[in-house]
Amino acid sequence: MIAFLIKRTANAAFVMLAVALLAFVIFRFFGDPVEMMVNEQATQQDRIELRERLGLNDGFVTQYTRFVTNAVQGDFGISYRNQQDVMVLIKDRFPATFELVLVATVISLVVGIPLGVLTAVHRDSRLANILQLGSIIGVSLPSFVVGILLILAFSVSLGWLPAFGRGDTVDIGWWSTGLLTPSGRMALILPSLSLSTFQITLVMRLVRAEMLETLRADYIKFARARGVPIRRVQWRHALRNCLMPVITLTGMQIGNLIAFALVTETVFQWPGMGLLFIQAVTFVDIPVMAAYLMIVSFIFVALNTLVDITYAWVDPRLRDDAARAGGANG
């Protein structure tokens, strides 16, 4: 088990290094930050000096090594554009993104699971067919379109909910939360709905498939034969047995949601990490872009590693297989 742990951790570290390397290769195509930093009247000499001070003239390997050495110590430098410590910038934005993702996840479970059960139980009813069709639309509509439609309906036409922003927030230590103020909760509704549309349909389809499988199982028939009410069989016994994959999927999807929140955050001007990243791209703010990519990939890698380790712990058979194959979910 210890050998497996070491192997998985080493694996994760290698993935992170590769991400950093890829990020650095990509940055070369983003353009020159110095051109964005100086004003119209700066001379060529000023530009050259600034580039030198930022270390942009150093070789690729030097820049990469310096970045990795500092990043390991949690130092991502300071933002070219905002002139603030990048870690502080990201730390300030993380609660906004995390709350959005959390609420979107809760919505996707609360809405997706009952819908999944309904479509499985009333398999060929009209309602189930409509829901199935709706779920296809939900999967295929890009989330910025959903966001803009929601804004048009609920902000412009009805005037019920704010079109952008996070409302008022309350600070609890370094964590800022919008959940404790009425305007903060109102502001959360549209962005989290738009972020969860895809997730809702995913959960619904998964639950439906699992339910169809489970409902055919023998113990369901026995329960019915024993005279247990049908609703109780469906919603308690059958559903419980379907939830394991749903929980796994939801856990794994959190990384995805954090990454995809970028689009939602741009549409709703949600002051989270994604918005920070988009702006960093526009201004070629390399320290912010690098830190964002590293942190998001760290979340992915950490979730995957945790899931692998949990599986291995639960199921000893996986330990050997995983160790031999060098990690199943790397």
Added chain:
Amino acid sequence: MKTRNLLLISAALAGLSGAAQAENVLTWGANRDIGSLDPYSYGDSFTINVLNHVYEGLVRYDKDLKIEPALAESWEILEDNITWRFHLREGVTFHNGNPFTAEDVVASLTRVSDETSPLKGNLPAYVSSEVVDDLTVDVTLNGTYPLLLNDLTNIHIFDNEWMTENNALKPTDIGAGTEGYATYNANGTGPFVVESRQPDAKTVFVVNPDWWDEPQHNLDRIELTPVTSAATRVAALLSGEINFTNDAPVQDLPRLAAAPNVKVLEGVDLRTVMIGFPFRETLTTGEANPFKDRNVREALYRAIDLDLIHQRVMRGKSRIAGATIAPEIPGYVEALDDLPGFDPDAARNLLAEAGVPEGLEFEFNCLSDGLVNEEQFCQAIASMWTRIGLSPKLDVAPRAVQSPKRTNGATDVYTLGWATLPLLDSYSPLLQIFHSKDGNAGVFNWGDWSYPEVDALIDAAGSELDLTARLNLQTQALQIVKDEMIMIPLHQQPMAWAVTENVADMPLFSDNKPRLWFAMVDSDS
């Protein structure tokens, strides 16, 4: 963290008291956030524009964009012609209560011209400054230079004592990797005080009751909330969540104009859109460069149907230009605006006479995030050039990608928009675009041309203290630029702001900078 909590609490309290008194609030939905509270931190004119509500310069632009006294009441040039003496306004205080004195001016000029300051180019002629007495400052320049006042409109004055206390005498140096106090805090003399700031979410300014000037606005509070997505910005305006935006998207103007609660303010920007040519020996393809020939440049000029671009691409909202500066800019005369006329046949003849091979390939460099409808007018122009037998290769990408190619001469033909900011004088394009590359001069001379007679006129203007004589020299230089067709002017681009109906007065400035100290809102809202 503690200070931030305090700020939030005070913001909440201010919000409560505001509800009781029916404050006049203007919610400004900009297309982006300011980078920092430090105007000297980043060469970004939007940040400087917004922070001008908090910080002021020695002089400022009035409602007609003419220079008027601000923190300096008067000034004179001493006998050596290179020292300017400024007499400062008495009784001005900073937001923290400190009095404004000559020390503050010297410290601020030192800070902005520090070698790590990205804005030192904004004071090109500055050498040193000296305190004469509490309310008098001498500024020494590197030669006779007529445009110091224009430069000073954008140099914000900080409080020396405040900067010393907070170790902010030098601008933030990103290379050193340390943060600066002025990034998070502001202390100016201006009409508004920064109350709180949450980056990317909201920056709140409240009126400064102790402002030295008679307010011409009736605002109590400005909330600057960036809304990056254009569709969301329009929605927020329609739903009344914001009541002013300085960037109303062109494609949504009809919809905004039709809405009962929104007013659209349209105008023509000072920014002149131009096309530049390479003057190097060869093109990027390695072929000989035909654009060094004036007649070839004329052929490309005459191949462009400016009316069609004005009607179709710019939807009739641009102003067709023959001059490289807008009519409002000093140095403009009407003769500069003459057009050669659209004539593709003549263009083809000119190309043939110059011996340009049929199907000549060259790169045409445009920005995807630059000027208004840039991608569309670039496509239109590329097809017009194709029609006279050339093969332009259109290269469209974001500014960050294109800028290095342009400055390194790694492209051929390119677009450039120039609004003469912050000088608002024709000296600005002459020095920075049309002068030969030489230190401060010709930084935007991307084509690498050199016209000694133009340089001589610009250099003479740069040390001519008499206004009429100087503008005369500049007009002459602009005429040569025009006759030689160094660059082709296309148009001044349109600009559009929008306000909700409760904004009673919002003067539109042709430099596209909101100045909310002239804004009025209806009190009953």
